Amino acid sequence: MATTKRAKRRKEQSEYFFDYSLLFIVLFLLGFGLIMIYSASSYAAFEEFGDAAHYLKRQAIASVLGLIAMIVVANVPYHFWEKFALLGYLVSAVLIVLVLSPLGVESHKARRWIAIPGTGFNIQPAEVAKLCMILFLAVLVCKMGKSIRTMKGFIFMVLAPLPIAGMIYLITDNLSSAIIVMGISVLMVFVASPDYKKFIVLALFVVAVAALLIYLITSTDLIGGFRSGRILAWLDPESDAQDKGFQTLQALYAIGSGGIWGKGLGQSMQKLSFLPEAQNDMIFSIICEELGLFGAVAIIVMFVLLIWRMMIIANNAPDLFGAMLVVGVIGHIAIQAILNIAVVTNTIPNTGISLPFISYGGSSVIFLLIEIGLVLSVAKRIQLKEL
Amino acid sequence: MLTSNNKIFHRKKIITLFFLLSFLFLFLLGRLIYLMVWRADHYAELATALHERERSIKAARGRILDRNGTVLADNKTVCTISVIYNQMEDREQVIQVLCKELDLSEEYVRKRVEKYSSMERIKSNVEKAVGDKIREYDLPGVKVDEDYKRYYPYGELASKVLGFTGGDNQGIIGLEVVYEEYLKGEPGQILTVTDAKGIEVDEAGERRKEPVAGNDLYISLDRNIQTYATQLAKQAMATKEAEGVSIIVMNPKDGEVYAMVNVPEFDLNNPYEIPDWYADAMELDVTTLSAEAKQDALNRVWRNGCINDTYEPGSTFKIITAAAGLEEGVVAPNHNFSCPGYIVVDDRKIRCHKVGGHGAEDFVHATMNSCNPVFITVGLRLGVDNYYKYFEQFGLKTKTGIDLPGEAGTIMHKKEDMGNVELATVSFGQSFQITPMQLLTTASSIVNGGNRITPHFGVQTVDEAGNIQKFNYPVTEGIVSEETSATMRSILEMVVSEGGGINGKVEGFRVGGKTATSQTLPRGTGRYIASFVGFAPADDPQVIAIAIINHPKGVYYGGQIAAPIVRQLFENILPYLGIKEYNQYE
Numbered sequence: 001m002a003t004t005k006r007a008k009r010r011k012e013q014s015e016y017f018f019d020y021s022l023l024f025i026v027l028f029l030l031g032f033g034l035i036m037i038y039s040a041s042s043y044a045a046f047e048e049f050g051d052a053a054h055y056l057k058r059q060a061i062a063s064v065l066g067l068i069a070m071i072v073v074a075n076v077p078y079h080f081w082e083k084f085a086l087l088g089y090l091v092s093a094v095l096i097v098l099v100l101s102p103l104g105v106e107s108h109k110a111r112r113w114i115a116i117p118g119t120g121f122n123i124q125p126a127e128v129a130k131l132c133m134i135l136f137l138a139v140l141v142c143k144m145g146k147s148i149r150t151m152k153g154f155i156f157m158v159l160a161p162l163p164i165a166g167m168i169y170l171i172t173d174n175l176s177s178a179i180i181v182m183g184i185s186v187l188m189v190f191v192a193s194p195d196y197k198k199f200i201v202l203a204l205f206v207v208a209v210a211a212l213l214i215y216l217i218t219s220t221d222l223i224g225g226f227r228s229g230r231i232l233a234w235l236d237p238e239s240d241a242q243d244k245g246f247q248t249l250q251a252l253y254a255i256g257s258g259g260i261w262g263k264g265l266g267q268s269m270q271k272l273s274f275l276p277e278a279q280n281d282m283i284f285s286i287i288c289e290e291l292g293l294f295g296a297v298a299i300i301v302m303f304v305l306l307i308w309r310m311m312i313i314a315n316n317a318p319d320l321f322g323a324m325l326v327v328g329v330i331g332h333i334a335i336q337a338i339l340n341i342a343v344v345t346n347t348i349p350n351t352g353i354s355l356p357f358i359s360y361g362g363s364s365v366i367f368l369l370i371e372i373g374l375v376l377s378v379a380k381r382i383q384l385k386e387l
Numbered sequence: 388m389l390t391s392n393n394k395i396f397h398r399k400k401i402i403t404l405f406f407l408l409s410f411l412f413l414f415l416l417g418r419l420i421y422l423m424v425w426r427a428d429h430y431a432e433l434a435t436a437l438h439e440r441e442r443s444i445k446a447a448r449g450r451i452l453d454r455n456g457t458v459l460a461d462n463k464t465v466c467t468i469s470v471i472y473n474q475m476e477d478r479e480q481v482i483q484v485l486c487k488e489l490d491l492s493e494e495y496v497r498k499r500v501e502k503y504s505s506m507e508r509i510k511s512n513v514e515k516a517v518g519d520k521i522r523e524y525d526l527p528g529v530k531v532d533e534d535y536k537r538y539y540p541y542g543e544l545a546s547k548v549l550g551f552t553g554g555d556n557q558g559i560i561g562l563e564v565v566y567e568e569y570l571k572g573e574p575g576q577i578l579t580v581t582d583a584k585g586i587e588v589d590e591a592g593e594r595r596k597e598p599v600a601g602n603d604l605y606i607s608l609d610r611n612i613q614t615y616a617t618q619l620a621k622q623a624m625a626t627k628e629a630e631g632v633s634i635i636v637m638n639p640k641d642g643e644v645y646a647m648v649n650v651p652e653f654d655l656n657n658p659y660e661i662p663d664w665y666a667d668a669m670e671l672d673v674t675t676l677s678a679e680a681k682q683d684a685l686n687r688v689w690r691n692g693c694i695n696d697t698y699e700p701g702s703t704f705k706i707i708t709a710a711a712g713l714e715e716g717v718v719a720p721n722h723n724f725s726c727p728g729y730i731v732v733d734d735r736k737i738r739c740h741k742v743g744g745h746g747a748e749d750f751v752h753a754t755m756n757s758c759n760p761v762f763i764t765v766g767l768r769l770g771v772d773n774y775y776k777y778f779e780q781f782g783l784k785t786k787t788g789i790d791l792p793g794e795a796g797t798i799m800h801k802k803e804d805m806g807n808v809e810l811a812t813v814s815f816g817q818s819f820q821i822t823p824m825q826l827l828t829t830a831s832s833i834v835n836g837g838n839r840i841t842p843h844f845g846v847q848t849v850d851e852a853g854n855i856q857k858f859n860y861p862v863t864e865g866i867v868s869e870e871t872s873a874t875m876r877s878i879l880e881m882v883v884s885e886g887g888g889i890n891g892k893v894e895g896f897r898v899g900g901k902t903a904t905s906q907t908l909p910r911g912t913g914r915y916i917a918s919f920v921g922f923a924p925a926d927d928p929q930v931i932a933i934a935i936i937n938h939p940k941g942v943y944y945g946g947q948i949a950a951p952i953v954r955q956l957f958e959n960i961l962p963y964l965g966i967k968e969y970n971q972y973e
Contacts, residue, residue, distance in 0.1 A: 191400040253437065255422050256430020269438050269580070293423040300412050300419075311405040315398045323397060327404070334408040341415045345422055 017382040019375075022309040026357065026372050029302055030063055030365070033283075033358035040271045040286040041279035041360065055279050055360050062362035066369030073373025074380065078322060081374075085139035088132030089164070095125035096167045112172040113363075124363040126168050126177035131367050133161050133181055134188070134328030134374075141192040142321045148192050157192070161185040176351040180335050187331035188324060234349035248346050250275040251285035255345065262292025279360040281352050284344045299358070303337045313379045322378040329371045332356075439578040439594070445534035446572030448556050449601030449848070451549060451563075453610045454645075460549055460563070460655075462535040466518025467511040470500055475528030485509055485529075488521050511554055512536050537563075539655035545613050546652040547691035548791065548844065559658070560689050562606065562844055565790050569848045569856075572601035602848040602856075607643035612636055612960050619952050620650040620934075627939035627948055630668070633692050633823055634952065636960070639831035639922060639931040642840035642860060644789075645960075649692045662688060694787075694794045697820035698935075701905030702757045702945070703920045704816030704826070708765055709754060709878065710833045711777035713871045717768040720874060722750045730760035732811040737763060740904075754878050755886025757902065759815045766814025771805045774813070781866050782839045783821060787828045788861070789842045797821045816903065823918075827933045830920050834879065834899065834928050836872045839863035880925035883950075888919065891950035893957045895968035897925035900953065902945035907938070914938045919949035923957055929966055932956055 037059050042052035051057075098104065098114050105113040105122050113122040140160060147153045161181055169178035190199050217231050237249040254270035257263070268289045271278040278286050288296045307330055314326035333356045340355040342348045354361050356368055422430070451460035468489065475481055478500055485496045489510050499507045513521075515533070522531045537552040550561020557571065558564035575598030620632040636646040651664045661673050661681065665688050676684065690696065712718040728744030729736050739745065739759045745752075753761035766774060778784060778799070786794045798820040800809050812818040824842060832839040841860035848856045867875075879899035882888045888900045900921035907914045917939055922931035934952040942948055 187404060191397060191404060194396045194400075252422065253430050253434040255419070256427050257434040258423055259427045259431065260424065269434065274437065288419070288423060293419060296419050296423070297416065300416055304409055304412050307405060307408055311401055314401050320397070323401070327401060330404065330408070334411075338408070338411045338415065341412075341419075345415065345418045347415065347418050 017379055019309060019313060019379040022306070022313070022372070022375065022379070025302060025306045025309065026369075029299075029306070029357035030067075030369075032299075032302075033355075033365075034059060034063065035265075036283055036287055036358060037279045037360050039266050039268065039290065040283055043272050044278065047273070058362060059360055059365070062365050063369075066366040069366060070369040070373035070376070073370050074376035076377060077381070078325060078374055078377045081135055082139055082321065085136045089136045092125060092129035092132040092164055093167060095123075095128055096164070096171050099125060099172055110173060112174055121362060124361075126172060126174055126181075127363040127367040129164050129168060130177070130181060130184065130332055131371060133164060133184060134325060134332065134371070137161065137185055137188045138321055138324035138328060141188065141324050142319075148189075149194060154189065154193060154195075154198060157189045158185065174352075176339070176353045179351075180332065180339070180353070183335040184328055184331040187335075188328050191327045192324065230349045230351070234346060237346060247276060247282065248343075248350050251282050251344050252346055254282075254285040254289040258289040258292045258296075260293045262288070262290050262295055265290050281340065281354050281359060282344055283359050284341055284355050287358075288344075300341070303333070303356075307334050310375055313375055313382070316382045317378050318381045318383070322381060326375050326378050329375050332371060333368070438580050444532075444575035444577060444595075444598050445556060446574050446598035447535050447600040448537060448552065448572060449566075449570040449603045451566075451570075451604045451606060453606060453608045453613075454643075454846070455609065455611075456605075457610045458540060459545065459606075459608070459610065461538045461540060463538045464515050464533055465511075465536040466513045466515060466521075467532045467534055468509045468513055468518065468521060469506050469530045469532070470509060471506050471528045471530060472500075472502070473528070475500070475526075477526075481526055481529055484521065484524055484526060488517055489513065506530070541610070541614075542654050542656060543652040544610070544617065545608060545647065546655050546658075547649045547689065547693075548608065548647050549655060551655045551658045561691070561791060562604065564792050566604050566845060566848075570601040570604060573599035575599075600851050602850045604848050605846045606844040607638075607645065607846050608647070608844055609645045611963065613646040613648065615959055616646040616648045616956060617650065617652070619955055620648045623934075623936055623948065623952055624650050627936055627941065629936045629940070630938040631692060632937070632952075633935045634932065634956070635693055635823060635827050636930060636932045636956065637827060637831065637842060639835045639928045640838075640840070642828070642831070642842040643846070644842055644844055645930070647691075647693055649690075653688050658689070659685065661685065691791060691793075692823070692935075692937075694789060694791055694822050694824045697795050697798055697822050698916055699817050699820055699905045699908070700826050701816040701903035701916070701918070703830070703901045703903040703918055703933075705754065705757065705762050705814075706830050706833060706875065706879065706901050706920070707777070707781060707783070708762050708814045709750075710781075710867050710871055710875050711769055711774065712765040713874055714777065714867050715769055715773055718750055718765050720749065720751045720878060724748055724750065724753055724758070724761045724764065726753070726756075726758050726760045728760075730763050730811075732763060732767070732807050735808050735811075737811055751878050751881055752886075754901075755882050757887050762814045763811040766810050767807060771802065771807075771810050774810055775802045775805070778813075781829050781832065782863065783825065783829055787822075787824050787842050789824055790845050794824070795822050797825060816905065823933055823935055827920065827931060830901075830922075830933075831928075831931050832866055834872060834876050834922055834931070836869050837865050837867040839866045876925055876928070879922075883921065883925075887946045888921070888950050890946055891919055891921045891954050891957075893923065893954055893961065896923050896957065896961055896966070897969055898923045898954075898957060899925035899928070900950065902950055904943060904945045915943040917943050917945040917947075917949045919945050919953050921950070921953040921957065923961055924966060924969070930957075930960065930964060 034056060038053065038056040041055040045054040046052040095114065099111055103114045104111050105115050107113060112126065113124050115122050137160065141148060144153055148157060165178040165181040168174050168181060214231060218235065233248060237252065250270060254268065254275055268286050270289055271286050275282055275285065287299060310326050310330045314323045317323035317326060336353055336356050339353045343350055343353060354364055357365065447462050450458050452458050468485065470481060482493060482496050482500050485491065486493050491510065496509060499509055518531045521529065535556065537556060539549065548561055550563035551559055552563055553559050558567045576596040578594040616634045616636060620634050623629065624632045632650050634646065634648040635644065637644050651662065653662050661684050665684060666673050671684060725747050726739055726745035728742055729738045737759065745756050745758045748756060748758065783797055784799065786796055800819060809818060828840065828842050840862050843860050845858045847858060876899055879901055880897055883891045883898045883900045887902050891898055891900045898921055900919060903918045905916050907916055916935060916937055918933060918935040920933045922928040932953050934949045936949055939948055
């Protein structure tokens with residue numbers, strides 16, 4: 001009696017699944033991000049613009065736009081996007097090239113943005129490219145079917161994103177975004193292919209190349225330039241405190257001085273212009289300083305929960321296309337979060353990667369929310385009967 | 388589209404992916420725990436050092452007191468005026484006020500006020516009254532910090548001994564330098580939290596580290612003796628139109644210096660002003676002097692002739708030759724000599740100061756007459772090896788070790804370069820150079836029973852809590868025998884009672900001594916140094932003094948112009964030091 005009644009009620013509510021947990025985690029991160037942006041940037045914003053909430057307002061507008069886009073995307077059946085896969089690939093290529101046109105905007109000594117005429121907002125083509133790449137590869141995996149298991153298929157899958165990643169690196173001089181695009185691709189291929197061996201070999205190869213590069217930079221003068229300086233600064237930031245190691249060291253000061261319980265929200269000293277652009281890539285260090293290890297653990301736990309929810313969705317996706325879309329989003333968010341925290345804690349050399357949902361950056365948050373919209377759209381297709 | 392077979396391996400892979408990513412997060416968590424727990428103190432310390440701007444609080448410098456507790460060097464409160472760029476509101480007003488109150492040029496103040504720095508010092512050592520006045524304007528960004536400035540209550544007194552301090556209260560010359568470690572104390576700090584641009588963060592407040600005052604230094608100098616000796620020196624300098632007069636008064640038993648005068652002295656409260664006497668003597672126009680020339684002139688003004696300069700001691704050095712001869716047994720007081728007015732050494736004829744010669748005389752009378760040929764004879768009897776041995780044994784080759792900076796070393800022939808002629812000239816105090824302090828120390832050691840003492844000023848330091856730290860000085864015993872020492876005392880007493888030092892005689896006291904008149908190099912310019920070494924009581928010396936007159940005009944004999952200075956000095960200080968007259972012993 002009772003069970004049929006409950007089943008009946010459930011059927012009345014909805015036949016399909018809506019992942020509220022995922023939504024709440026995202027909203028939490030978004031809200032937390034806004035608070036931290038305000039805390040980290042208000043001092044510098046007041047100095048520069050006379051408005052302590054300058055960055056907060058801009059980020060809030062981007063978040064609202066992103067949420068609207070997310071709701072729209074969530075309510076569109078995701079197969080609708082399938083036909084735009086190749087178009088998206090080409091559009092991202094064009095947008096990257098547009099950076100070189102008069103529409104391109106230079107900021108922080110790098111030309112990585114294009115202006116959207118008439119709005120006063122800028123957009124970073126690399127963010128568009130990440131989303132388009134997820135869509136493109138998801139479609140490609142489905143199209144290739146079983147041929148992905150062959151060596152040829154594997155190589156084709158790995159090479160497919162290379163042109164875009166190469167353009168991001170060469171045209172916008174943005175190594176981190178190029179790495180993320182490649183990373184997303186590799187993770188998607190990893191899931192799509194039943195093989196393990198190839199990936200272990202690939203991973204070992206990457207590690208070996210990195211180790212060789214570090215060896216060459218530290219013990220010989222063969223390789224110079226801006227990136228090798230960053231690697232030297234990474235190995236010993238305190239010896240290079242005024243130059244390349246400056247930002248890293250300031251971040252370490254912030255993290256270290258936070259201790260277990262932190263100095264309290266708003267009490268960061270490092271944000272008082274010691275740590276440049278505290279609201280951007282280095283925001284995690286301000287979180288550590290103000291909220292301590294406790295706050296840092298909370299953020300990491302939220303990201304792990306987010307990935308766990310998405311894993312559940314991917315595993316229950318009604319088809320391979322949906323699953324691959326979700327895997328792409330997992331890859332995107334996880335890689336960025338991991339690399340960001342690794343940079344801030346000086347675990348890897350400094351490279352500009354923002355913390356998803358939390359760092360300041362309009363393009364980034366809008367496109368991340370669109371991706372969450374896709375995941376929610378996939379989740380909606382999960383029939384509860386199947387669960 | 389998903390076949391169930393496909394689905395299984397996809398799910399497996401997705402779960403693998405999840406665990407892989409979770410593992411990476413876990414690894415980063417470990418890294419964070421390391422940074423925020425194990426390294427927290429390290430980084431927190433570095434961060435605090437970065438965030439705090441420190442303003443130091445000067446420690447009160449230890450005072451310098453004489454043997455009776457009279458303060459010779461003290462501190463007074465003065466102010467340091469600085470500006471903080473980011474806190475100033477009306478820069479023009481700040482410039483105007485500071486120019487007016489501090490009497491500085493607008494250009495100077497403007498440069499500092501408009502300099503973009505966290506804190507810029509405008510002027511230190513500002514009188515407290517002026518500092519208070521500036522504080523009353525209540526200008527934002529203008530800081531008035533109180534600190535201490537050295538103050539010397541007696542102005543010129545013992546200027547070249549005490550020395551003075553610089554802008555940061557650090558010793559520049561004299562005892563102020565030598566006892567810097569004891570006197571300076573530990574500066575305190577006011578730590579203010581600021582942002583990267585140096586703006587104070589109000590809520591954070593200040594941290595204070597209190598300064599530790601320096602230790603007081605008690606010295607052996609006696610202000611009364613020093614004052615009286617200074618008067619005598621000034622008097623002699625004026626009447627003899629001399630270039631300078633130096634007097635040292637010392638306890639020959641332990642080396643405590645009671646007075647050290649080098650007139651003309653300079654004003655310790657204005658040490659960087661070139662005194663008129665120097666400008667006049669050198670015909671300098673002080674207003675047009677270059678910075679380098681000014682510093683050079685000041686260095687000359689600050690020189691302590693008693694220890695920084697050497698001279699040919701002349702006949703006073705016969706004390707050393709006599710002691711060496713007696714100790715070695717090559718001469719005895721009753722040995723007879725004959726002085727024809729000259730002596731031939733190798734191919735050189737060396738004259739006695741008495742052209743006709745002193746005729747027949749014993750060694751005691753030869754000393755009373757200060758007869759050169761007799762002392763040359765004694766020197767030649769000793770020979771180069773022995774003479775050199777005693778020269779070193781008496782400590783003449785090494786510095787006295789007095790606690791003043793820049794003591795000059797002895798300029799002496801190398802032993803291998805010494806022939807009979809050199810030996811002959813050294814025997815009566817010529818052709819080599821020592822400092823006045825060296826001569827007095829060696830003379831003390833010969834008459835005090837043969838103990839080479841270390842002359843010194845520093846007696847003890849006392850910290851804020853009253854803890855006393857006494858200084859010990861090395862003594863080398865037995866440089867001559869007690870017997871030789873006693874013989875020397877009686878011969879030198881004869882010199883004063885009946886010989887060339889008769890003007891050093893003090894009614895009622897037994898005084899020993901020796902005069903000297905030496906021509907300065909180059910010879911034949913008519914420039915002389917007249918000196919006298921005297922000690923009392925002659926049988927048990929408790930005070931020894933030397934008076935040196937540089938380049939006197941008119942009469943230049945040590946016995947006639949230097950001995951009376953020591954006589955007047957002894958007439959006053961012997962009773963003052965509680966030394967009884969011999970007719971009081973009955």
